[in-house]
Amino acid sequence: MVGRPLDESELIRRAQRGDTHAYEELVHAYQGIAFRTAYVVARNAADAEEAAQDGFVKAWRALGRFREGAPFRPWLLRIVANEASNRRRSAGRRAGLVLRAAAEEPSGDAAPSPEAALLTAERRATLLAAVEELPEEQRDVVALRYFLGLSETEVAETLAIPPGTVKSRTARALERLRESYD
Amino acid sequence: MTELERELVALGDELEYPVAREVWPQVSPRLQRRRLWPALVAVAVVALGIAFAVPPARSAILKFFHIGSVSVEQVQTLPPAQTRPFSTGLGPKLARPTVKLPAGLTATAYYARPGLMAAVLRYRGARVLYAELRGDQMGFAKKFVGPTTHIEEVRLGEFGIWLSGAPHVLAWDRGQVQTRLAGNVLLWLDHDVTYRLEGDLSERQMLALARQITR
Numbered sequence: 496m497v498g499r500p501l502d503e504s505e506l507i508r509r510a511q512r513g514d515t516h517a518y519e520e521l522v523h524a525y526q527g528i529a530f531r532t533a534y535v536v537a538r539n540a541a542d543a544e545e546a547a548q549d550g551f552v553k554a555w556r557a558l559g560r561f562r563e564g565a566p567f568r569p570w571l572l573r574i575v576a577n578e579a580s581n582r583r584r585s586a587g588r589r590a591g592l593v594l595r596a597a598a599e600e601p602s603g604d605a606a607p608s609p610e611a612a613l614l615t616a617e618r619r620a621t622l623l624a625a626v627e628e629l630p631e632e633q634r635d636v637v638a639l640r641y642f643l644g645l646s647e648t649e650v651a652e653t654l655a656i657p658p659g660t661v662k663s664r665t666a667r668a669l670e671r672l673r674e675s676y677d
Numbered sequence: 678m679t680e681l682e683r684e685l686v687a688l689g690d691e692l693e694y695p696v697a698r699e700v701w702p703q704v705s706p707r708l709q710r711r712r713l714w715p716a717l718v719a720v721a722v723v724a725l726g727i728a729f730a731v732p733p734a735r736s737a738i739l740k741f742f743h744i745g746s747v748s749v750e751q752v753q754t755l756p757p758a759q760t761r762p763f764s765t766g767l768g769p770k771l772a773r774p775t776v777k778l779p780a781g782l783t784a785t786a787y788y789a790r791p792g793l794m795a796a797v798l799r800y801r802g803a804r805v806l807y808a809e810l811r812g813d814q815m816g817f818a819k820k821f822v823g824p825t826t827h828i829e830e831v832r833l834g835e836f837g838i839w840l841s842g843a844p845h846v847l848a849w850d851r852g853q854v855q856t857r858l859a860g861n862v863l864l865w866l867d868h869d870v871t872y873r874l875e876g877d878l879s880e881r882q883m884l885a886l887a888r889q890i891t892r
Contacts, residue, residue, distance in 0.1 A: 515705065519701055522701050526700040529700070534695065547700055548704055551704045555704075555708050556835055557836075618684070626688075641686050641688070642685070642692060643689065673681060
């Protein structure tokens with residue numbers, strides 16, 4: 496997860512006044528999560544890269560309408576996810592999410608996190624396959640909520656859906672995963 | 678958090694994403710171009726002023742801005758214009774749909790000419806003209822707005838405005854300048870398409886219709 500700079504609101508205020516240096520800092524802070532959000536939605540690296548770039552440009556143009564004090568990350572990710580979603584609808588190769596090679600064959604260079612230790616390589620692969628089988632709208636919610644670590648509220652804002660819909664899609668997705676995975 | 682949810686979080690830590698290039702070098706030049714926009718617009722004002730040749734407006738421009746294919750000038754005195762049908766200047770009436778409308782909305786007429794597709798529809802009892810202008814064809818159409826027309830920015834697409842109050846003058850050049858009076862108009866830009874809705878509806882109704890159309 497990307498950490499927020501302490502002076503984010505000041506950076507936003509400056510960017511709203513046309514300060515591109517301030518905006519550059521915001522771009523650097525959020526480019527990782529923006530790209531990954533675009534990727535889990537578009538499932539194509541080139542499309543995700545374009546969606547992130549276009550999202551940052553559009554966010555710059557829309558900064559005047561950004562409400563002071565509102566959380567910046569979901570506001571930005573909503574623009575990026577919309578760009579990615581538009582690209583997903585177009586023709587093109589779509590890739591599935593993949594596990595890191597190191598995760599399949601632990602090298603011993605680094606100790607696994609307590610959470611990672613919960614999963615054997617086989618269970619990871621099975622769970623990922625089950626996630627990939629979910630309907631698109633449930634898969635997006637699961638990917639943003641659990642893989643990218645967004646809160647329920649942020650997922651709702653990012654996908655432009657009500658929080659209640661995030662809850663219901665999450666519940667349905669977990670139910671399906673339990674059925675196919677346990 | 679249930680065990681399954683914890684496992685999903687752990688799985689997320691083990692996923693591999695493609696390596697993305699630094700975003701800023703691609704984004705930065707595009708922000709710079711936007712900062713140059715006022716200068717580009719200023720050049721266009723001169724060019725369009727000649728092209729449209731509408732003397733009263735040309736001589737007293739108070740404000741000018743550009744949204745997609747449409748330029749808006751606030752002037753002290755509106756150029757002469759009359760109320761004319763929506764279809765004026767839209768090209769021949771067509772039987773086939775030229776724009777995609779959401780379920781529940783039907784058009785009474787469709788129109789198309791290069792760069793523009795339009796439909797006249799009925800919404801909440803009012804006749805509404807819906808038009809899509811493709812590409813950034815600066816000056817495709819021009820609006821002259823008097824001091825008593827209200828202009829307000831709205832949250833729609835990349836940028837949107839709502840014009841209400843006193844009618845404004847819509848002008849376009851198809852070999853010769855044509856004009857007509859226009860009422861309430863919602864104008865917005867999204868993905869290089871300029872959208873326009875005109876009709877006797879409130880701002881709230883027009884925004885609801887716009888969101889239905891571009892959802």
